[in-house]
Amino acid sequence: MADLIKVTINGNVYETEKGARLIDVCREHGHAVPSFCYYSDLALQASCRMCLVRIEKMPKLQTSCTITCTDGMIVTTESEEIEKAQRAMVEFLLANHPLDCPVCDRGGECELQEMVFDWGGLEERFSERKNYAPEKFLSPMVANDPQRCILCKRCTRVCDEWMGEDAIEAGGRGAHTVIGTYDGWLNCSECGNCIEVCPTGTLLDATYRHQARPWELAQTITTCTFCSDGCQLSLGARVGEVMRAVARDRYVDGINGEFLCIKGRFAHPFINHEERIRTPLIRYKQGGRLVPATWDDAIGYTAARMRAIGEAHGADAFGIIGSPRLTNEANYALLKFAREVIGTENFTASDAFSLAPCFENLSAPLATHRDIRFAKTIILVGGEPEELQPLTGKQIRQAVRNGGARLVIFNSVPIRLKEQAAQFIHINPGTEDAVVLALAGANDDELAAGKLGVEAKTLADVRRALDETQGDCVLLFGSELSAAAMATLAQLPQLLGAREGRRFLLHPLPFYNNSVGAHDIGLMNAKLSVAQLLDQAGQGLRALYIAGSLLPEHLRGREETLRQLDLIVVQELFETETTALADVVFPAASFAETDGTFTNNAGQVQRVRQSIPPVHQARPDWMITAALASALNADFGFQLSASAVFREIAEHIAAYEGLRYPLLKDESRPVQAKHALAGARDMTGAIQEIRARIQSMNVTSARPTETPKVGHELFKPGTLTSKTPQFPLLYAGNPKPPTVLVSPLYQITVDANLRATTVAAGD
Amino acid sequence: MSIISDVIESTKAIIKGMGVTFSYIPKEKWTVEYPDEPVTVQPRYRGQHLLHVDEHGREKCVACFLCAAACPSDCIYIIAADDPRSPEERIGVDERYAKVYNIDYGRCIFCGFCVEACPKDAITHGYNFELSVYNRADLLKTKDDLLITKQKQSPNYRVAFADEDVDSEYKEV
Numbered sequence: 001m002a003d004l005i006k007v008t009i010n011g012n013v014y015e016t017e018k019g020a021r022l023i024d025v026c027r028e029h030g031h032a033v034p035s036f037c038y039y040s041d042l043a044l045q046a047s048c049r050m051c052l053v054r055i056e057k058m059p060k061l062q063t064s065c066t067i068t069c070t071d072g073m074i075v076t077t078e079s080e081e082i083e084k085a086q087r088a089m090v091e092f093l094l095a096n097h098p099l100d101c102p103v104c105d106r107g108g109e110c111e112l113q114e115m116v117f118d119w120g121g122l123e124e125r126f127s128e129r130k131n132y133a134p135e136k137f138l139s140p141m142v143a144n145d146p147q148r149c150i151l152c153k154r155c156t157r158v159c160d161e162w163m164g165e166d167a168i169e170a171g172g173r174g175a176h177t178v179i180g181t182y183d184g185w186l187n188c189s190e191c192g193n194c195i196e197v198c199p200t201g202t203l204l205d206a207t208y209r210h211q212a213r214p215w216e217l218a219q220t221i222t223t224c225t226f227c228s229d230g231c232q233l234s235l236g237a238r239v240g241e242v243m244r245a246v247a248r249d250r251y252v253d254g255i256n257g258e259f260l261c262i263k264g265r266f267a268h269p270f271i272n273h274e275e276r277i278r279t280p281l282i283r284y285k286q287g288g289r290l291v292p293a294t295w296d297d298a299i300g301y302t303a304a305r306m307r308a309i310g311e312a313h314g315a316d317a318f319g320i321i322g323s324p325r326l327t328n329e330a331n332y333a334l335l336k337f338a339r340e341v342i343g344t345e346n347f348t349a350s351d352a353f354s355l356a357p358c359f360e361n362l363s364a365p366l367a368t369h370r371d372i373r374f375a376k377t378i379i380l381v382g383g384e385p386e387e388l389q390p391l392t393g394k395q396i397r398q399a400v401r402n403g404g405a406r407l408v409i410f411n412s413v414p415i416r417l418k419e420q421a422a423q424f425i426h427i428n429p430g431t432e433d434a435v436v437l438a439l440a441g442a443n444d445d446e447l448a449a450g451k452l453g454v455e456a457k458t459l460a461d462v463r464r465a466l467d468e469t470q471g472d473c474v475l476l477f478g479s480e481l482s483a484a485a486m487a488t489l490a491q492l493p494q495l496l497g498a499r500e501g502r503r504f505l506l507h508p509l510p511f512y513n514n515s516v517g518a519h520d521i522g523l524m525n526a527k528l529s530v531a532q533l534l535d536q537a538g539q540g541l542r543a544l545y546i547a548g549s550l551l552p553e554h555l556r557g558r559e560e561t562l563r564q565l566d567l568i569v570v571q572e573l574f575e576t577e578t579t580a581l582a583d584v585v586f587p588a589a590s591f592a593e594t595d596g597t598f599t600n601n602a603g604q605v606q607r608v609r610q611s612i613p614p615v616h617q618a619r620p621d622w623m624i625t626a627a628l629a630s631a632l633n634a635d636f637g638f639q640l641s642a643s644a645v646f647r648e649i650a651e652h653i654a655a656y657e658g659l660r661y662p663l664l665k666d667e668s669r670p671v672q673a674k675h676a677l678a679g680a681r682d683m684t685g686a687i688q689e690i691r692a693r694i695q696s697m698n699v700t701s702a703r704p705t706e707t708p709k710v711g712h713e714l715f716k717p718g719t720l721t722s723k724t725p726q727f728p729l730l731y732a733g734n735p736k737p738p739t740v741l742v743s744p745l746y747q748i749t750v751d752a753n754l755r756a757t758t759v760a761a762g763d
Numbered sequence: 764m765s766i767i768s769d770v771i772e773s774t775k776a777i778i779k780g781m782g783v784t785f786s787y788i789p790k791e792k793w794t795v796e797y798p799d800e801p802v803t804v805q806p807r808y809r810g811q812h813l814l815h816v817d818e819h820g821r822e823k824c825v826a827c828f829l830c831a832a833a834c835p836s837d838c839i840y841i842i843a844a845d846d847p848r849s850p851e852e853r854i855g856v857d858e859r860y861a862k863v864y865n866i867d868y869g870r871c872i873f874c875g876f877c878v879e880a881c882p883k884d885a886i887t888h889g890y891n892f893e894l895s896v897y898n899r900a901d902l903l904k905t906k907d908d909l910l911i912t913k914q915k916q917s918p919n920y921r922v923a924f925a926d927e928d929v930d931s932e933y934k935e936v
């Protein structure tokens with residue numbers, strides 16, 4: 001416990017921790033101090049001058065956002081003098097601010113509007129002409145109205161400190177200062193965090209531009225469906241249409257604060273997209289067309305076909321494939337369907353790689369994103385979190401920049417995070433396993449260093465850094481590790497031994513929103529992997545029941561064999577390469593239309609809530625599975641309630657024991673699943689395996705020397721993200737349009753090969 | 764009682780009643796012969812709403828939703844849309860306009876809050892009062908019914924002049 005000091009605010013004496021910021025202490029104790037530029041997670045600015053307070057023995061009024069409390073400080077936050085100063089400040093801020101609240105998208109949730117309600121005058125005394133600048137676009141995602149800016153510089157600080165991009169900056173001087181970009185066009189990761197923190201309507205979401213007013217939207221707190229970080233966001237919906245996704249403090253307070261990446265913030269239009277599958281579809285004849293059908297027909301048809309196949313070929317003729325994109329409830333229903341209705345162990349999930357070796361040997365807790373932010377040493381083996389897990393990337397960046405953490409990166413690609421790294425170790429492609437071998441002990445340094453293409457001394461340095469760490473040490477690893485290496489890394493905390501003052505934490509970097517959940521439910525540690533299961537097609541396997549779509553790497557080259565199957569049932573949102581093979585397609589509900597839970601890469605089980613009723617005839621995945629089970633005379637007893645499914649999960653899955661929906665209600669206190677910690681295991685076998693694997697490795701030392709382009713993964717138009725028209729534009733290189741006054745969407749067309757062509761505005 | 768007194772009493776009552784009737788014959792008539800004659804409405808009369816346009820014919824409404832927010836009976840429904848064209852070509856005066864603007868006259872209570880809330884003077888109450896329809900669904904009026912350039916004005920009303928004493932003819936009664 002830090003030292004306590006006494007501070008007097010408005011005559012009341014409060015005890016507070018030494019080093020606390022005055023504005024926080026005032027607000028904590030209910031003394032409202034207004035401010036625009038203060039943002040607790042960012043560097044100090046003190047440019048809005050709204051948080052003025054009188055401190056005894058200090059000349060003039062002081063900005064409370066820059067003052068650190070000292071013992072015996074006597075502070076006044078409310079007096080005639082202070083109010084006069086604050087009212088004058090608001091008047092100055094409004095001197096150049098246009099009165100266009102009716103057209104402004106921020107109107108109704110604008111901090112300036114709220115401040116003017118409290119501190120503004122009734123009349124405007126400035127009669128001079130206001131600075132005028134036309135509204136324009138900074139990028140396909142960010143719209144900008146420069147005259148609404150009050151120069152709090154939250155956007156520039158966020159861009160620099162959170163994203164490390166410095167894409168947006170203030171230029172000019174005095175009354176002519178404007179927030180702008182280099183070259184007049186925003187070439188960044190388009191996270192939109194500048195939009196989120198803007199207290200006025202200066203920076204606006206271009207995808208939600210002029211769509212609705214905030215008070216018309218029903219905000220629903222839910223979990224993002226894109227990467228494995230599980231950011232909490234709030235979906236704004238109106239009459240069955242999701243209009244926007246925000247993480248603003250006033251709507252949601254999750255693990256990510258106000259942070260979201262481009263996908264979380266802008267990739268929601270797929271939910272109400274016109275290409276969503278509307279009704280169940282049946283392909284009655286091999287090679288025929290998918291014909292719309294009613295739910296009763298589709299379920300009945302599927303059940304009859306399944307029954308026939310079961311009678312002819314037995315239970316093991318079925319394969320059931322869940323998805324790391326679905327809720328835990330949906331995956332659990334599939335598992336239950338496989339075991340209880342079909343009676344087979346042929347189930348798996350269509351994830352890119354399995355985390356089973358990590359969780360089986362887990363010897364340290366999983367690091368939450370907060371742990372990463374305050375870690376002392378961070379080791380990143382492979383992966384590219386700033387593109388694939390943006391929140392983890394941001395936390396690592398802040399841990400280094402604001403927390404002084406030591407970041408060591410092992411990667412074959414010079415990823416962007418290397419700017420923050422104390423040590424970037426450029427290794428040969430495909431040799432990530434050797435890193436684990438080197439971290440586990442010094443015996444194999446010669447071999448590891450040789451294959452990695454680095455000096456043995458470098459590896460010794462990293463081990464010494466691990467030894468000397470005081471505080472948290474987070475080990476992050478990407479998809480590149482082999483199963484044995486993943487197991488060894490998970491055991492590393494045991495291998496290195498416990499020491500006072502040092503805590504090891506693990507943080508896997510899977511690709512999908514519920515990769516960890518799919519593992520926890522038990523789909524990933526099944527007897528067969530997806531590839532093995534699909535390879536049985538045409539031999540033992542006669543029917544497949546797939547939720548979601550198969551990954552391209554699993555599907556490619558297997559289309560012909562899969563076409564020979566008797567029955568393929570697919571639950572999907574859109575028509576994909578997988579539904580092209582299907583005999584029956586069920587329209588599934590997206591994450592915005594269903595209740596459930598996702599488990600993120602920190603093991604936190606977070607709620608997914610229904611924001612809009614399912615579009616068209618879609619149904620939540622677990623309901624489809626339950627309906628199919630009931631057509632096969634098996635009652636799951638879920639009775640249309642996702643919470644009943646989750647209760648059953650909690651009863652059957654040890655890591656989720658005792659969890660219930662009410663316990664997961666508060667998004668600001670996420671609940672971590674209790675993954676069992678394995679004690680020290682004998683890893684010599686695994687290490688031997690890695691050693692053999694490395695020895696036989698034929699290393700080419702052609703390492704990419706160029707840092708990959710921003711957004712090479714983030715902007716990739718996938719099944720869901722391509723439904724936002726801006727994504728193909730960004731992936732085509734985000735070209736600057738002829739005029740920035742009109743959205744680039746109207747000026748540039750992108751063809752199927754993602755080549756951009758400029759067309760005249762207005763065409 | 765005899766039959767004679769009955770007749771006398773009845774005759775008295777008829778004379779008294781007809782007296783009232785006949786006394787009105789020479790007085791000025793105030794019955795409005797609607798629909799043969801137009802009804803005189805006050806300038807501040809709250810009839811069917813009008814959506815206004817500016818001098819270039821652009822809709823004044825910027826779809827700020829304040830009318831819908833102020834409406835106590837929740838009868839205004841708006842869908843806003845972005846109009847990226849140049850100011851001269853736009854549908855409305857600003858970049859945002861109301862793609863859909865519906866008022867449900869089955870719910871409207873003609874309180875005038877929407878008019879008070881409008882920051883752009885885009886919506887006012889007009890004078891059309893003949894809102895009866897044969898089908899309840901027809902009570903939902905769209906932009907085609909509400910725009911001042913499109914709304915057909917009834918020939919059955921005249922608006923009183925500002926100094927005209929409209930109320931007094933009723934007060935005498």
